[in-house]
Structures are given as structure tokens and as C-alpha cells.
Amino acid sequence: MKDFYTIRVNFKGGIASPGELKNILLAAQESQVHEVRFGLRQQLILHLLHPFARTFEQKMILQSIDFQSDSNEFPNIISSYVAEEVFQKGNWLTEGIYKDILDLFDYKSLLKINLSDNQQSFTPYFSGHLNFIASENPNFWYLYIRLPKTNKVFSFDKLIFSNEIPKLCKQLEERILSNENPYLEDIEQLFLTVPTLISLPKENELEPANFTLPYYEGFNRYGKKTWLGIYRRNEFFSVKFLIKLCELCQETKIGEICLTPFKSLIIKGIDEVNRGKWSNILSEFNINVRHAANELNWQVEDDSDEALQLKLSLVEAFDKQDLRTFGLCFGIKTRPKTEVYASIMVQRRRFKLFNFIPFYFVYDISYTEDFNPNGRTKKYFEKSILRFNLAEQLRRNVLKYNKMIAENAIKTAGLRDDHKETEVERPSTKKVHQCKHCFTIYDADFGDLVNNIPAGIPFSKLPTSYICPTCEAEKKDFKAIEVKIEWMNM
Structure with missing residues (x-):
């Protein structure tokens, strides 16, 4: 049993006030929290030891700050506000419009809501349940709905006016989560319930922007000012460092800190006269801000040390191979019900023998069509990969992408009309060989670690001297059988 609570604090749209963030951090520091993390949905995440829970709760209540303990019932409303000005320019969508929309949300949403500029690729389009994407018409948005517990995205036939978004979200949430009709199956029925609101006919389907991850x-420099991006390799930010960062924001009259979906921070609007102060604080806490691009282009599920260690191992392998990963975004999932934004996804699952016996962890590598992380059409590159072979298979998937780029075989990614996710057909059974004495299974997908036989060697190619690793029976005492395969989506 863990001895801490996992605390999450939402910052709508990924916009944190330095004053509010500082007060949260001071409460955490007084409760013996020394490091915090940020999440994919622009949340603050910290671990709070049980004895300090009451103290922390009282301080948060005094400051009227909401938080969730061991729960993520209210996922944060995320936005591409962080990309405005620094990664994208020239659109009608401004910082003021983002804030006007966010200020109109007068309730805590149970559904995931995304607000995205259609000219940027730094934040995800479709990782929410209610996804609003800016159209070419000023102040009007596309709406794409993904019902809970599904991966199909449906497009609404009208463009929604900016100020209607919060009201519409509340009404759609009530209908989608209603007790009488939970998780509506008929999306057309849901669309028919949309109330009268300010809208425009949708003349064209959205074309997602080509993916280009900026160095964040x-x-x-941008204009006459500077922005600063801060990423941490182990995801942890020192509380002392963040408190000083908030104080420097207040001192230099910077009114907000942006949380990114890559678990980093961006501070905009640094005047040239104050740049030295920002350099000093980075030096004081030994903060490195020049990591390789092939380390920055990863999305790892929240608060997962296993997934993070896997990422660091794969990045190290890429470094040794001197692999070009430009134009790609990688994701790692080791548990179900996580939304990760990626061109190439690594998913860990437990292979189950006979449909119920837990066996090794294996990994599947999938990628989106045309390798755009906003794409919804998924294809599998390789399945049931053992850990020792994962880096090599991932390298081959990257080489496939680079070859397609070289041959101009990557098209601009758009949404298919049916918005369905397609997969390579998965077999329901497989042929293995079983010892008739002890029932040990030889499966070519796993090989035999005891007898030093690597994965991929079929039973027919084993030497005649092969013996059962459990009871030492001879090879001739194995029988071919068919077993069911249980595929677990993560």
C-alpha cells in the first residue's frame, strides 16, 4: 500500500498565475513535498505523504484552490494557448479569445475538453472527448466528439461560435453522461439534441496541420521579447526552484506561466533587460535548457516511473545509433485508459497464455497514418515484441518513416470521412508446442530463455537435442496445439 496521496491541480487552458502557483507550492513545501511534476493535460501533480494531508488541505481551502486527491475525475480543459505568439502567428485566434472562452466555463467538466489552434502541432487536437479546433472563419470552431471509452471521432456539421463553447460543453456533457442513456451509441441522436446556438454551416472538413514539433x-527571441522553455529529463521540478521562478515572474511583471503537454514550462514576455535574472536562476538550480531534440519529442503517460525509464532507455539507444527522428513524436503507454499524443506509439501489455495465465510483458509498436500524431487511423508496425528487441524494432519503424519522407510518400494528413480507426487484422489463435509430461509451452514468439533460444525460432528449427526447460523431456515429446490469443489494448 502506498504511503502518499497523488494530488492533481488543474490550470484551465494550461495557464498558471505565478501568485496562485506560488501559494500551492508553499503549501506543498510546508507539507514536506520537495518535487512536483506536470501532466499531459497541463496539470500540476505531486505526491503528498499521509501525515501531512490535513495541513495541505486546510491551506488549499483557505486559498480557495481546488485539487483532486487520488482521483482525476475532473480532467483539465487543455488548450494551445501556450503556442500562441511563440510557435504560431497570423491567425485570428489570440490570447484574449482563449481567455474569454476559458472564463465562461462555470462548472468542472467530467469530460476531457480540448481547445486547439488549427495552425499549430504543439498540442493535440483529438485527445479530448469534446475537441474544438479553430476554423478559417474568425471566432468559429470545428467540433469533433469522441465518446468515452471509444476511439472513434465524429464531426459536427456546423461551426461553433467562440462564446457558445462553454455552454455547449455543459449541455453535451449532461446528455452524454446521463443515467438514462450512458455513453450514447447513436452519435446522430446526440447531434440532434444540440440546442440552437450561434453557428455557421461547415463547408469543408478540417485538414490537420502537418506535424512539426518546435524546439520548446x-x-x-520573438518580436522584442524573449520566451523561456524549461524541460526536466526526470519530469521532476524542484519546489524551491519553482517558488523562485514564480517570485521572479512577479518581480518582472510576468502575469502567467504556461504548462505544456510535454510536461514542461514556458514563460513568455521576458524583457531583454531582465534576461540576466532568468539566466541566474537557471544557474542557481543547475537547470539545463539544451537537450537533444530526439529526447524532447516524447509523450509519456503521467506519473509513471516505468514508462519514463523506458523512454530514457530508448532515447539512449537512439543516441548510440545516431538516429534521425525529425518530424516524429513518440508515445509510451504501460497501463490502460491513458491518452498519449504520438506519431509512433509503444504500448506495453501482458501476454496471457490460454487466455488467462499472465505471461511476459510484450510491446506493440503502432503508428498513425502519415505519421501525424493528430491522425486517428492506426496501423501496427510490429506486435508482441520482447523488451530486449524493442529498441531495434522501433529503429526500423523510424527508418520506414525516413524512407517514406525521402521518397515523398508522406501525404498531408486529413481526417477520413468515416473517422474510424483501422488496424491490421489480429489472429485469434496461434500454434505452439506443449510438453505432454509437464505441459510447458514452447512459443516461437518468446523462445526459451533457459535453453538460450532467442525469440523467432520456430519449433521445427530447434535441434533434435532440445529438451523441455522444466522436466527435460525430449523434443519428440512435444505436441503441436492451437491456443487462443487475448489482445489487450492499452
Whole structure:
């Protein structure tokens, strides 16, 4: 049993006030929290030891700050506000419009809501249940709905006016989560219930922007100001560092800190006269802001040390191979019900023998059509990969992408009319060989670790001297059988 609570604090749209963030961090520091993380949905995440829970709760209540303990019932409303000005320019969507919409949300949503600029690829389009994407018509948005517990995305036939978004979200949530009709199966029925609101006919389907992940670290000039991006390799930010960062924001009259879906921070609007102060605070806490791009282009599920260690191992393998990963975004999932934004996804699952006996962990590598992380059509590159072979298979998938780029075989990614996710057909059974004495299974997908036989060697190619790793029976005492395969989506 764990001895801590997992605390989540939502910052709508990924916009944190330095004053509010500082108060949260001071409460955490007084409760013996020394490091915090940020999440994919622009949340603050911290681990709070049980004895300090009451103290932390009282301080948060005094400041009227909501938080969730061991729960993520109210997922954060995320937005591409962080990309505005620094990664995208020239659109009608401004910082003021984002804030006007976010201010109109007067309830805590149970559904995931995304607000995205259609000219950027730094934040995800479709990882929410209610996904609003800016159209070419000023102040009007596309609406794409993904019902809970599904991966199909449906498009509404009208464009929604900016100020109607919060009201519409509340009404759609009530209908989607209603007790009488939970998780509506008929999306057309749901669309028919949309109330009268300010809208325009949708003349064209959305074309998602081509994916280009900007380098989101370090000091960067824009206009007459500078923005600073801060990423941490182990995902942890020192509470002391963040408190000083908030104080420097207040001192230099910077009114907001942006949380990114890559678990980093961006501070906009740094005046040139104050840049030295920002350099000093980075030096004081030994904060590196020049990591390799092939380390920054990863999305790892929240608060998962296993997934993070896997990422670091794969990045190290990429470094040794001197692999070009430009234009790609990688994701890692080791548990179900996580939404990760990726061109190439690594999913861990437990292979179950006979449909119920837990066996090894294996990994599946999938990718989106044309390798755009906003694409919804998924294809599998390889399945049931053992851990020792994962880096090599991932490398081959990257080489496939690079070959397609070289041959101009990557098309602009759009949404298919049916918005359905397609997969390579999965077999329901497989042929293995079983010892008739002890019932040990030889499966070519796993090989035999005891007898030093690598994965991929069929039973027919085993030497005649092969013996059962459990009871040492001879090879001739194995019988071919068919077993069911249980595929677990993560």
C-alpha cells in the first residue's frame, strides 16, 4: 500500500498565475513535498505523504484552490494557448479569445475538453472527448466528439461560435453522461439534441496541420521579447526552484506561466533587460535548457516511473545509433485508459497464455497514418515484441518513416470521412508446442530463455537435442496445439 496521496491541480487552458502557483507550492513545501511534476493535460501533480494531508488541505481551502486527491475525475480543459505568439502567428485566434472562452466555463467538466489552434502541432487536437479546433472563419470552431471509452471521432456539421463553447460543453456533457442513456451509441441522436446556438454551416472538413514539433526549450527571441522553455529529463521540478521562478515572474511583471503537454514550462514576455535574472536562476538550480531534440519529442503517460525509464532507455539507444527522428513524436503507454499524443506509439501489455495465465510483458509498436500524431487511423508496425528487441524494432519503424519522407510518400494528413480507426487484422489463435509430461509451452514468439533460444525460432528449427526447460523431456515429446490469443489494448 502506498504511503502518499497523488494530488492533481488543474490550470484551465494550461495557464498558471505565478501568485496562485506560488501559494500551492508553499503549501506543498510546508507539507514536506520537495518535487512536483506536470501532466499531459497541463496539470500540476505531486505526491503528498499521509501525515501531512490535513495541513495541505486546510491551506488549499483557505486559498480557495481546488485539487483532486487520488482521483482525476475532473480532467483539465487543455488548450494551445501556450503556442500562441511563440510557435504560431497570423491567425485570428489570440490570447484574449482563449481567455474569454476559458472564463465562461462555470462548472468542472467530467469530460476531457480540448481547445486547439488549427495552425499549430504543439498540442493535440483529438485527445479530448469534446475537441474544438479553430476554423478559417474568425471566432468559429470545428467540433469533433469522441465518446468515452471509444476511439472513434465524429464531426459536427456546423461551426461553433467562440462564446457558445462553454455552454455547449455543459449541455453535451449532461446528455452524454446521463443515467438514462450512458455513453450514447447513436452519435446522430446526440447531434440532434444540440440546442440552437450561434453557428455557421461547415463547408469543408478540417485538414490537420502537418506535424512539426518546435524546439520548446531554452531562451528564444520573438518580436522584442524573449520566451523561456524549461524541460526536466526526470519530469521532476524542484519546489524551491519553482517558488523562485514564480517570485521572479512577479518581480518582472510576468502575469502567467504556461504548462505544456510535454510536461514542461514556458514563460513568455521576458524583457531583454531582465534576461540576466532568468539566466541566474537557471544557474542557481543547475537547470539545463539544451537537450537533444530526439529526447524532447516524447509523450509519456503521467506519473509513471516505468514508462519514463523506458523512454530514457530508448532515447539512449537512439543516441548510440545516431538516429534521425525529425518530424516524429513518440508515445509510451504501460497501463490502460491513458491518452498519449504520438506519431509512433509503444504500448506495453501482458501476454496471457490460454487466455488467462499472465505471461511476459510484450510491446506493440503502432503508428498513425502519415505519421501525424493528430491522425486517428492506426496501423501496427510490429506486435508482441520482447523488451530486449524493442529498441531495434522501433529503429526500423523510424527508418520506414525516413524512407517514406525521402521518397515523398508522406501525404498531408486529413481526417477520413468515416473517422474510424483501422488496424491490421489480429489472429485469434496461434500454434505452439506443449510438453505432454509437464505441459510447458514452447512459443516461437518468446523462445526459451533457459535453453538460450532467442525469440523467432520456430519449433521445427530447434535441434533434435532440445529438451523441455522444466522436466527435460525430449523434443519428440512435444505436441503441436492451437491456443487462443487475448489482445489487450492499452
